[in-house]
Amino acid sequence: MPQNRFLRLFVRRLLQMVPTMLAVVLLAFVLMSLAPGDLADVMAAEAQIGDRDLIDSMRELYGGDNPWYLQLGHYLLSVASFDLGFSFRHNLPVATLIAERIPATLLLMVASLSFAVMVGSLAGIAAARRRDSFVDRAIAALAAMCFAAPNFWLSLMLVVLFSIHLGWFPVAGMQTIGAVDTSVLGTVFDVLHHLALPALSLGLLYAAIYARVMRASMLRCASQDFVRTARAKGASESRIAYRHMLRNALLPVVTLVSLHVATLFAGAVVVESVFSWPGLGSLLMEAVGARNHPVVMGVMICSAAVVLVANLLVDMLYMVLDPRVRL
Amino acid sequence: MTPALRRFVSYRPALIGVLFLLAVVAMALIADFAYPRNPLHIVGPPELWPFANAVHPLGTDAVGRDIAAIIVHGARAALAVGVLATLVSVVVGISIGAAGGYFGGLVDEVTTRFTEVFQTIPHIIFVLAVVTVFGASMTVVVLAIGLTNWTSVARVTRAEYLSWRERDFVVAGHAMGMSDLRIIVREILPNALPPIVVLVSFTVAAAILFEAMLAFLGFSDPDVASWGRLIGEGRQSLRTSWYISAIPGLVIMLAVMALNFIGDGLNDALDPRGRRQ
Amino acid sequence: MSEVATPLLELSELSVVFDTASGPVHALDRVELSVYAGRTMAIVGESGSGKTVTALTVMGLHEHAGARLTQGRVIFQGEAVVPGDAHRLRALRGSAMGMIFQEPMTSLNPVLTVGEQVAEPLVLHRGATRFEAYERAVGALERVQLPDPRGMLKRYPHQLSGGQRQRVMIAMALIGGPRLLLADEPTTALDVTVQAQVLQLLRRLQREDAMAMVLITHDFGVVAEVADEVAVMYAGRVVEVGPVAQVIASPAHPYTQGLLKATRLPARRTAHTRLEEIAGTVPVLRAVDPGCTFRARCPIAQPGCATQRPVLAPRDAVHRVACLLRSPE
Numbered sequence: 001m002p003q004n005r006f007l008r009l010f011v012r013r014l015l016q017m018v019p020t021m022l023a024v025v026l027l028a029f030v031l032m033s034l035a036p037g038d039l040a041d042v043m044a045a046e047a048q049i050g051d052r053d054l055i056d057s058m059r060e061l062y063g064g065d066n067p068w069y070l071q072l073g074h075y076l077l078s079v080a081s082f083d084l085g086f087s088f089r090h091n092l093p094v095a096t097l098i099a100e101r102i103p104a105t106l107l108l109m110v111a112s113l114s115f116a117v118m119v120g121s122l123a124g125i126a127a128a129r130r131r132d133s134f135v136d137r138a139i140a141a142l143a144a145m146c147f148a149a150p151n152f153w154l155s156l157m158l159v160v161l162f163s164i165h166l167g168w169f170p171v172a173g174m175q176t177i178g179a180v181d182t183s184v185l186g187t188v189f190d191v192l193h194h195l196a197l198p199a200l201s202l203g204l205l206y207a208a209i210y211a212r213v214m215r216a217s218m219l220r221c222a223s224q225d226f227v228r229t230a231r232a233k234g235a236s237e238s239r240i241a242y243r244h245m246l247r248n249a250l251l252p253v254v255t256l257v258s259l260h261v262a263t264l265f266a267g268a269v270v271v272e273s274v275f276s277w278p279g280l281g282s283l284l285m286e287a288v289g290a291r292n293h294p295v296v297m298g299v300m301i302c303s304a305a306v307v308l309v310a311n312l313l314v315d316m317l318y319m320v321l322d323p324r325v326r327l
Numbered sequence: 328m329t330p331a332l333r334r335f336v337s338y339r340p341a342l343i344g345v346l347f348l349l350a351v352v353a354m355a356l357i358a359d360f361a362y363p364r365n366p367l368h369i370v371g372p373p374e375l376w377p378f379a380n381a382v383h384p385l386g387t388d389a390v391g392r393d394i395a396a397i398i399v400h401g402a403r404a405a406l407a408v409g410v411l412a413t414l415v416s417v418v419v420g421i422s423i424g425a426a427g428g429y430f431g432g433l434v435d436e437v438t439t440r441f442t443e444v445f446q447t448i449p450h451i452i453f454v455l456a457v458v459t460v461f462g463a464s465m466t467v468v469v470l471a472i473g474l475t476n477w478t479s480v481a482r483v484t485r486a487e488y489l490s491w492r493e494r495d496f497v498v499a500g501h502a503m504g505m506s507d508l509r510i511i512v513r514e515i516l517p518n519a520l521p522p523i524v525v526l527v528s529f530t531v532a533a534a535i536l537f538e539a540m541l542a543f544l545g546f547s548d549p550d551v552a553s554w555g556r557l558i559g560e561g562r563q564s565l566r567t568s569w570y571i572s573a574i575p576g577l578v579i580m581l582a583v584m585a586l587n588f589i590g591d592g593l594n595d596a597l598d599p600r601g602r603r604q
Numbered sequence: 605m606s607e608v609a610t611p612l613l614e615l616s617e618l619s620v621v622f623d624t625a626s627g628p629v630h631a632l633d634r635v636e637l638s639v640y641a642g643r644t645m646a647i648v649g650e651s652g653s654g655k656t657v658t659a660l661t662v663m664g665l666h667e668h669a670g671a672r673l674t675q676g677r678v679i680f681q682g683e684a685v686v687p688g689d690a691h692r693l694r695a696l697r698g699s700a701m702g703m704i705f706q707e708p709m710t711s712l713n714p715v716l717t718v719g720e721q722v723a724e725p726l727v728l729h730r731g732a733t734r735f736e737a738y739e740r741a742v743g744a745l746e747r748v749q750l751p752d753p754r755g756m757l758k759r760y761p762h763q764l765s766g767g768q769r770q771r772v773m774i775a776m777a778l779i780g781g782p783r784l785l786l787a788d789e790p791t792t793a794l795d796v797t798v799q800a801q802v803l804q805l806l807r808r809l810q811r812e813d814a815m816a817m818v819l820i821t822h823d824f825g826v827v828a829e830v831a832d833e834v835a836v837m838y839a840g841r842v843v844e845v846g847p848v849a850q851v852i853a854s855p856a857h858p859y860t861q862g863l864l865k866a867t868r869l870p871a872r873r874t875a876h877t878r879l880e881e882i883a884g885t886v887p888v889l890r891a892v893d894p895g896c897t898f899r900a901r902c903p904i905a906q907p908g909c910a911t912q913r914p915v916l917a918p919r920d921a922v923h924r925v926a927c928l929l930r931s932p933e
Contacts, residue, residue: 028456035459148532150536150579153572154576160573164566262448262450269449270540274562297456300452300456304448307447307448
């Protein structure tokens with residue numbers, strides 16, 4: 001029964017995630033401990049507290065005097081209860097800060113990925129169908145460039161062309177400050193308008209990868225027996241490409257997407273910085289500059305969690321596409 | 328000419344890649360001769376466009392530094408970080424991959440999990456976390472990049488060792504009383520190298536991109552000429568003098584493309600079954 | 605005297621070439637064949653004799669396999685379809701002409717359900733809605749004796765056995781009500797026990813629908829069981845053609861004789877005869893052979909066989925053979 005297949009995967013994956021997340025939290029803890037000065041010093045420097053007594057009481061409060069295993073245990077427990085510490089700079093719990101920023105980053109990642117899969121796949125199909133033609137070679141050349149170009153540079157070049165010279169898209173931000181149309185539809189369009197360039201600059205790299213993979217995959221599919229059967233039934237070439245080959249050819253792309261979520265997140269950090277997109281990336285940049293350790297480690301742990309969950313979702317999608325698979 | 332070399336040479340993009348890479352290396356080597364003065368010194372009027380003045384063929388940046396000088400000197404930083412970080416990645420990756428693939432069992436479980444952790448945390452976030460703690464000096468950057476890029480090397484190495492350890496000559500080695508370390512390094516490693524060599528080219532490209540990214544974000548030594556940093560500095564003048572950001576980015580793109588082509592060529596040369604499209 | 609019926613399918617001077625990296629390979633050389641409605645014509649020969657290429661060319665699928673027509677025509681229902689209008693051919697495929705292939709394991713799309721694949725010809729050619737097409741698909745699956753046809757609609761090919769998959773292929777090929785069915789080694793990849801069942805099923809369906817069937821096989825046993833006429837092919841040429849009983853009882857061409865000696869047929873009571881192999885293999889023709897292509901392996905070859913090409917000449921009204929030494933002068 002189909003439901004069982006998904007449920008089993010889900011449960012098994014959740015169990016596997018636990019040790020990985022534990023390791024990530026451990027890593028965060030280790031990094032924080034390696035920082036010069038202890039936690040209390042750092043936090044004090046943050047909030048610019050100079051009073052020695054206050055610092056000492058904070059140290060006691062946060063268990064700074066305790067042996068390392070107790071500190072670790074304490075940290076693990078707090079992370080497990082979604083308490084990622086406190087940011088004095090923002091005067092908010094880290095978890096709240098992250099929760100506020102995550103939707104913007106997720107939106108950017110989803111938009112970029114959708115763009116990359118759609119445009120990349122279409123380009124790959126076009127290249128495969130017109131193998132060795134000018135179109136094929138042009139797509140290959142374009143893909144090679146998008147693959148090699150640093151995404152932050154691509155962002156800037158896109159801004160120069162589309163924002164500065166053509167004025168089609170805004171330069172930065174997620175929404176127009178002081179927008180006139182505050183209806184839901186208006187806001188949605190406004191956000192989409194701002195989303196265009198960031199998603200494009202983040203997604204082009206992956207579009208290039210998927211185009212190449214899709215092309216190879218389609219060519220491999222084309223020599224399969226079931227394609228001959230479909231032709232023998234009188235299906236047109238485009239029907240064969242889109243109805244028969246596509247789902248089969250898409251499978252390697254989906255596998256790649258699973259691997260790409262982590263790098264996509266990384267790319268998002270940089271792109272957010274360029275476009276002042278209010279997501280985790282910009283939060284992270286700011287925290288790194290201010291040496292705000294709890295925030296930085298909190299973002300690291302959260303990003304790992306996001307990657308694991310996204311991997312699970314993509315794997316479930318793979319199961320939907322390929323009925324033969326039992327993951 | 329061995330067949331592998333012949334295959335490599337017959338793949339034209341790879342040849343172009345090698346030429347470009349040699350050009351970059353040449354740039355790094357002649358930097359001190361071509362532009363003896365510190366490239367970060369102001370030498371001319373600010374925001375001079377490329378080709379406007381023969382003295383500054385690529386123009387000047389927002390404060391008046393010669394862009395061509397920065398590009399030529401920047402090749403050093405790019406190559407240094409690219410090669411050194413890759414060295415770290417390769418050493419770490421091979422060690423971990425070989426250990427897991429060769430010993431199997433619990434060792435493999437542990438190393439795989441360990442690899443997974445570094446695959447799950449987005450690389451740049453890890454690097455930024457390290458930089459937050461330890462600062463952004465060249466050493467830290469090289470180590471941080473090296474310690475994140477090793478996962479693909481480890482994966483490939485592991486797969487190779489898993490397949491090679493069953494071979495007869497390995498069994499013979501055991502029988503002769505060779506130590507595990509010797510078998511790993513002297514017997515299997517030379518055979519496992521081809522796919523790793525292919526990966527090296529791509530890893531160097533990734534390291535260069537990474538370093539550029541960090542420099543762009545401001546995490547590099549301000550006293551060293553860097554392509555990424557120049558792109559970042561060019562942001563201020565994007566409206567009027569966008570070439571300041573465009574030129575170094577173009578150079579990075581071409582360098583990465585060159586390395587990618589070389590990697591494809593190596594792949595073709597060392598494993599012709601796989602890639603022929 | 606009865607009228608001479610017009611053949612449903614006629615191959616005339618059909619010549620097909622593969623353009624390979626090492627030069628052209630002549631797969632078919634002026635093949636002549638006539639298939640009549642309601643009758644089963646078997647095409648028999650070793651691998652490499654051009655049987656499959658013939659079937660693919662009839663459907664117009666030869667180009668997708670990398671071949672090109674250099675000469676000749678395929679006439680189906682009085683109409684020249686190859687060379688012909690691609691759209692017309694496509695309209696015929698799956699509706700008036702059906703084909704089933706050798707490998708049921710790989711010939712079905714793994715990501716589509718049985719229902720989707722069996723119903724597809726109706727959607728393509730009869731403009732049926734999904735619902736109508738699926739209803740008809742249930743009927744088609746019933747006809748091929750698959751259990752639980754309705755449940756079968758939702759299953760995937762990897763959940764079926766080889767024999768079941770082949771039945772699905774048959775249902776899929778027949779659902780459009782074709783006048784001609786091409787079956788390329790339909791039972792070769794199946795278990796022996798299942799082979800007989802599938803062959804009988806094909807025979808029965810053919811009778812019920814009064815279709816013409818072209819059955820490609822390398823096994824004379826299959827020919828004896830299912831076919832009315834047989835055409836023996838060697839190296840891209842038809843070397844003998846006639847009613848099955850007659851060809852088996854008195855084979856004229858040395859190649860046919862060789863093939864029969866290599867097959868154990870119950871009708872010939874060869875229980876105590878040793879099976880003999882024909883020495884050698886089918887040649888790959890890089891140039892058109894001016895003489896007889898079989899002469900290298902022929903026990904009765906003469907020098908004249910190298911220079912003169914044998915054509916199909918009648919031994920009697922229905923039996924023809926292409927051999928310089930065996931056809932009546």
